[in-house]
Amino acid sequence: MIPSLLFDHPALQQLTISHNNFTFLQAPSNMGMTSGLVAVDFSYNELHGLLPAFMAWMPKLSALSLEHNKFTGMIPPQYAMKTVVPRTGTAPFQRLLLGGNYLFGPIPGQLMGLKP
Numbered sequence: 001m002i003p004s005l006l007f008d009h010p011a012l013q014q015l016t017i018s019h020n021n022f023t024f025l026q027a028p029s030n031m032g033m034t035s036g037l038v039a040v041d042f043s044y045n046e047l048h049g050l051l052p053a054f055m056a057w058m059p060k061l062s063a064l065s066l067e068h069n070k071f072t073g074m075i076p077p078q079y080a081m082k083t084v085v086p087r088t089g090t091a092p093f094q095r096l097l098l099g100g101n102y103l104f105g106p107i108p109g110q111l112m113g114l115k116p
Contacts, residue, residue, distance in 0.1 A: 039063035068100035080108035
C-alpha cells in the first residue's frame, strides 16, 4: 500500500515509486489540497481500481505517471479540467501518462482539443 502520509510531507516535491508491486493507493483525508508534490510516478505497479481523482486537486502537481498498472474505468473529468482550465493558483498537468491500464470510455472532450 502507498500510504496517504506521503502526500502531506512538507518537503517532498518529487515521488517516484515505480517498478514495485504496490496494489493500493491510500487517498489523503484532505484530498491532497495541501500537498507540495510537483511530480509523481507510480508507474509499473499493480495499482487497481479507478484512477485516483484526488490527484487533480493537488495544487502543485504538474507531472503524473500512472502507466502500466491495473486501473479501470474512465479518465476522471478532474484530470481534464486541471490540464486545460486549472483553478487559480493551481499548476496544470504538463505531463499526464496513463497508458498500459484498462481504461475505457470516451476521452474527456477538453483533452481532445489539446495540441500534441
